[in-house]
Every structure is written in C-alpha cells, then in structure tokens.
Amino acid sequence: MGGIKVDLDLCTGCSVCADHCPFGAIEVKDDKAVITDICTICGACIDSCSFGALSREAEEAASPVPDSSGVWVFAEQIGGAIAPVVYELLGEARKLAESTGSEVGAVLFGSSMQDAANDLIAYGADRVYLLDDAIFADYHDELYAAALADLIQEEKPEIMLLGATTIGRSLAPRVAARVGTGLTADCTGLAVNPETGLLEQTRPAFGGNIMATIICPRHRPQMATVRPKVFQAAPKDPARKGEIVNLKSPEVALRSRLLERVREQAENVNLDEADIIVAGGRGLADEKGFKLLSELAEALGGAVGASRAAVDAGWISYPHQVGQTGKTVSPKLYIACGISGAIQHLAGMQSAETIVAINKNPDAPIFQVAHYGIVGDVFEVIPALIRELK
Amino acid sequence: MQIIVCLKQVPDTTEVRINPETNTLMREGVASVINPFDMYAIEEALRIKESLGEGEVTVLSMGPPQAEASLREALSMGADKAVLLSDRAFAGADSLATAYTLAAGVAKLGEFGLVICGKQAIDGDTAQVGPSLAEQLDVPHATYVRKVQSLEDNKIVVERMTEDGYEVIELALPALITVLKDINQPRLPSLKGKMRAKKAEIPVWGKEDLDVDEKLCGLAGSPTQVVKIFTPERTRECRLIEGSAEEQAKVLASELKKII
Numbered sequence: 001m002g003g004i005k006v007d008l009d010l011c012t013g014c015s016v017c018a019d020h021c022p023f024g025a026i027e028v029k030d031d032k033a034v035i036t037d038i039c040t041i042c043g044a045c046i047d048s049c050s051f052g053a054l055s056r057e058a059e060e061a062a063s064p065v066p067d068s069s070g071v072w073v074f075a076e077q078i079g080g081a082i083a084p085v086v087y088e089l090l091g092e093a094r095k096l097a098e099s100t101g102s103e104v105g106a107v108l109f110g111s112s113m114q115d116a117a118n119d120l121i122a123y124g125a126d127r128v129y130l131l132d133d134a135i136f137a138d139y140h141d142e143l144y145a146a147a148l149a150d151l152i153q154e155e156k157p158e159i160m161l162l163g164a165t166t167i168g169r170s171l172a173p174r175v176a177a178r179v180g181t182g183l184t185a186d187c188t189g190l191a192v193n194p195e196t197g198l199l200e201q202t203r204p205a206f207g208g209n210i211m212a213t214i215i216c217p218r219h220r221p222q223m224a225t226v227r228p229k230v231f232q233a234a235p236k237d238p239a240r241k242g243e244i245v246n247l248k249s250p251e252v253a254l255r256s257r258l259l260e261r262v263r264e265q266a267e268n269v270n271l272d273e274a275d276i277i278v279a280g281g282r283g284l285a286d287e288k289g290f291k292l293l294s295e296l297a298e299a300l301g302g303a304v305g306a307s308r309a310a311v312d313a314g315w316i317s318y319p320h321q322v323g324q325t326g327k328t329v330s331p332k333l334y335i336a337c338g339i340s341g342a343i344q345h346l347a348g349m350q351s352a353e354t355i356v357a358i359n360k361n362p363d364a365p366i367f368q369v370a371h372y373g374i375v376g377d378v379f380e381v382i383p384a385l386i387r388e389l390k
Numbered sequence: 391m392q393i394i395v396c397l398k399q400v401p402d403t404t405e406v407r408i409n410p411e412t413n414t415l416m417r418e419g420v421a422s423v424i425n426p427f428d429m430y431a432i433e434e435a436l437r438i439k440e441s442l443g444e445g446e447v448t449v450l451s452m453g454p455p456q457a458e459a460s461l462r463e464a465l466s467m468g469a470d471k472a473v474l475l476s477d478r479a480f481a482g483a484d485s486l487a488t489a490y491t492l493a494a495g496v497a498k499l500g501e502f503g504l505v506i507c508g509k510q511a512i513d514g515d516t517a518q519v520g521p522s523l524a525e526q527l528d529v530p531h532a533t534y535v536r537k538v539q540s541l542e543d544n545k546i547v548v549e550r551m552t553e554d555g556y557e558v559i560e561l562a563l564p565a566l567i568t569v570l571k572d573i574n575q576p577r578l579p580s581l582k583g584k585m586r587a588k589k590a591e592i593p594v595w596g597k598e599d600l601d602v603d604e605k606l607c608g609l610a611g612s613p614t615q616v617v618k619i620f621t622p623e624r625t626r627e628c629r630l631i632e633g634s635a636e637e638q639a640k641v642l643a644s645e646l647k648k649i650i
Contacts, residue, residue: 003482003609022619024401024420036454037454037478037481038454038481039481039482040482040609040616041482041609041615041616042616042618042619043616043617043618043619044618044619044620078553141521141530141531141532142530145525165553166533166534166550166551166552166553169517169518169521169533170521170531170532170533170534171521172518172521173485173489173517173518173519173520173521173522173525174521174522174524174525174531176486176518176522177486177489177521177522177525177526178525180486180613181486181613182484182486182612182613182614183485183486183518183522183614184614185485185514185515185516185517185518186515186516200617204515204622205513205514205515206513208622209621209622210619210620210621210622211619211620211621211622212616212618212619213616213617213618213619213620214614214615214616214617215614215615215617216613216614216615217615218613219613254530255529255530255561255562255565256530256531256532256559256560256561256562256565257559257560258557258558258559259547259558259559259560260557260558261552261555261557261558262555262556262557262558263554263555264554264555264556269554270553270554272553273553275650276650300646300650301650318536318570318571318572319551321571324426324512325426325427325512325571326571328515332649332650333646333649333650354649356642356646357628367628367630368628370628371627371628371629372628372629372631372642372645373628373629373630373631374630374631374638374642375630376635376638377635380635381635381638381639384635384636384638384639384640385639385642385643387639388639388640388642388643389643389646
C-alpha cells in the first residue's frame, strides 16, 4: 500500500506541510512531521515541503489494467425526453475520444426511443446501445443498474460518463459497485493525460473550497458523474452517421417499484438545469419578498433559488434551497438578493459563471465571490431592475 | 426490526476558513461534528422505531478513533447501540472501499430491516456511499428521500425528490434509503440520553473482527486515487455599481443584457 513517507533526515519540523494538509492529517512531534491515520494520500503536502522530505511511497507491483476502449455516455431520459446534460456529455466525450483515438458510445434505456437514438448520433455518438422496452420507460434503480452493469461487463468501455443528476447520482454508484470500479462524483473538469493515458477527473470538495484531481488507474471503466452546465453541449449534425445496437432486457427479480411520479413544482424550481437563477435570503424579509423575487426571475426567464435561512423561515420550499444542505448549482448567471453569503451558501453557487450580489451590508461575504455588486436596499433595487429589464 | 444508521464525522465547515496567504484550508481548532445530513438519518430512524413501537436503532461509523464522539452524540439523541469501524487498514478509503467496509459492519450486526444514510457528506459531497452500500448489501435503495409515507412488516413506501417533483417508490425490506434535510427536524439530546451515552460502551471493530479482505479496504481497496489537491484561484474582483437604486438598476440591466 502506498502512503506518504517522511524522510526524517530532511524534515526540519517546520510544520508548513501540516498547514497545507487539507485533511489535518499531519502532526509535528519531536520536530518531525508525522502522518496520521486520516491521511488520504492526496499529496498536497509533497509540493509544500521546501526540503523535499515528503514523498509518495512506491506502490506495490501494479496489477494489469483490463482491456477496454470507447468513451461512453449514459443518455438519461425522463418521460422520453433526453436530459440536457446528455448533450454536454456527448460534447465532452467527443473531445476525450479524439484524444484517445476511440469511439463515442451512448447508452439509452427507455420506451419508443428510436428517434432519440438517432438524435444521439447527430449529437456525436458513433454507436448507440438502445434498450427499447416498456418496462424501461421510467427510471428504475435495480433495472437500470442491472442493464448498464451487464452492458459494461460485456462491452468493456474505457470511460463511462453520467450526468450528476438525481438519476445519475443514484445509478452510477450502484453500477460502479457491481462492476467493481472507481467513480468520481460531480466532476467539473475532465482530461486525458497524454503520458499516462488516464482520465484526470477534477471535482470540487469541501464545498468548493478545494479542488481535487482524481484518477482511476487500474480499474475499468473510469467512471465519473459530471455536473450539468459545466461543459458545452455538442452541436447537432443531422448528417452524422452511426450505428444503433439493440439490447435485450435483462432478467431481474425486482424488489422495488415506482408507484407514482409527480410533477409538483412550478417551472421556476428546476435549479439544476437553469441558466439563470435569482436567489433570495433573509434580506427579503418574508414571503412577499419572494413574490417580488419571482417577478424578477420571470423578467429574466430564470429559476428562483433561496438561502437556507429563507427556507427555514418557511418563505419558500426546500427544493429551492441552494447550498451545502440544498442544491449545488452552476448557472450562467446567479443573482443573490439579500443573501449575506455564509460559507454553506457559497458552497452551492460559487461556480456560477457570473454572480451578482445585491445586499445592504457592504461587508457581506457574498461580495467576495460576486462579479457585480450593488450595495443597496433589495426592495428598491429589484423593482427598479424589473422596470429596466421590461 | 433493526434500523442501522450510517454516519460520518466531518469537520464543521461553519468554522473552516481559507488562509488568505497560503490559500489553504485552516483546520486548526476546527471542531468535528456529525455530518448534517446524517442527523436527519438518525432522527428518521428514531421516529420509525417510535411509530413501530418496537425495534432497535444502531448507529455505525467508519473512521478514526475520534469518530467515537459522534457516535456518542447519536446515542444521546436516543440510538440504542453504536459501533465504530476503525483500523489503520480502513484509512484512505474512497467511496467503494468505504461502502465495502460498512457492508461488512452491517453484516456483522445481523439481520436488519432498513439502513438509513444521509444524502451525502459535506466534506466529500459524493453521495456515493449510500447506493454503493445498497449494492454491496444486495438490497434495493432510494436516494433523496424527503418523506417516509408508510412502513409495514415487509415494505416501505417513500417519496424521493426529483428535479421537478417527486416519485413515490415502494421498496421491499430489507432496503436502504438516503435522506434529505426536508424529511424532519432532528431532536436535541435529552439529559437522560446524555447520561446514558456517556456510560455506553462503544465496540470498535477492526479488520480482524470483520469478514473482510484487507486488499479491498482502505487505500489498497480504493480504485480511485487523489493525485492533486489545489485551491481554486480567487482572483475575482467585484465591480461595485454605485448611485441611486434607479441608476444602479440601469447599469446592472445593461450589463445583464450583455450576458443573457
């Protein structure tokens, strides 16, 4: 087992590495660094040491990497409609396939999905693995996991990407466990290292305060879920050619069933797929404040988000909550109104492309992550903004 | 019925700060807490037991010896039993190896009806251990559960939050669910609970105590490896828009029109 090794002759006990350790896993005892059990071998300390006293212990002889090829995308569908993140994954998969010289595969489960399968080819798939069967119309954890795991074991893709959606985040870990491979959650960056040929998967951790790059060196496929809105959607080319491979339904004894699927929320709550989110916090004072906020969201064609304080106060329902105990979003535009910007809220939205903060307290931490700031009263600025936008 | 709650001890992020000079996380003096989502899992387990009028709630954690404090806190809320899985061989585990070790812990606890996990841990944010554990225990699962509608002898009906609403799912027991904040309001420990928790014996199970292959535990059993950790650059400059509310709105509106 590899680990971090301290060269006691070189270590001066300066404790710089302890300060750099994101996990608090280094202690300095008797003027020497000691790596404790909670070390995750992330290597952050190695670069921080000016004396070259830290290194990664050599790994045991590596087991051979299984044969595999192809970059695959799981083409999630709800009610027969392909999720928008799928097109983003196809765009990224094409880039990865070109850098590894392999094919792009798309896996589509559903009912009457022939047209959608052709669409996936137009958006960049070389081959679509289609399981068209009425029992696959709605997502089902056990059924989908069995079918996807079987297909992976049969066809041996090198890379398997899924959207970090409700479905993707439930399906991917189940499949990874069945196949016995690694899985990286919520990636925001993917690249194939030209030297090692390995997929380098970058993701935020600690609420986006640190970024980690993760590899899966000896297991295949290299699996990752990818956040919606991170990558550019692939362009559609109706002239593209590809192959559709029809699959048979697996035989699975099911222990769970979907009784009902309910669409209950207004249009303005699908935060995961929204390009624009207008969010409110304690500064909105009450439900009426959120009514005003909804008008702004409508003027911009965006969804409504909220801080935990506003949800806990009962001004708006939980599906709108952004932040550590709510949703993590990365829209093109995020307008934070009357939100102070507690670290838990920032964790859920700081990767937005453009952030606007409107708050009466000029020292509010939200301004530290904002691109545009307005120090002012939300009840004056928002109505004025709605008038300007109309 | 035995209900098992998996919990993780995490650093309290309300206290984590970034050192502006080194651009690294400052963890000194940062307290450890029960992962917030796991608090809802504990509460839900207690409520289910109370509504059934029978059963036992066991809290299970894998972590360093210090994680015992979090288990004790769960006991003070009313959990009946706690077990810590701790061994050097378990350290450095990714989500697959963590779920593997937890599955061995669950197996040793014996027959169970339900495993409840929080939706995700706030330090790693992966949300992978729950479904992975369900697979390794060979039981059905539902993620993002916001409500338990009913629980009868051999099945549970839950509401699972989706992007645009919810699904009602029926799972045959034994099963695993991961829960959201929306599901309940966790109780505070009672004085009696605290007294009991203080005295409680918390067994620590290592690799010798579990039916595990050491090669599948901890770092050795983790297919994924962290190769680099870095702090995202924060070069962001906030452009403050001055003036009256009308003027501010005008400037902002024209900037927004450029973006959207």
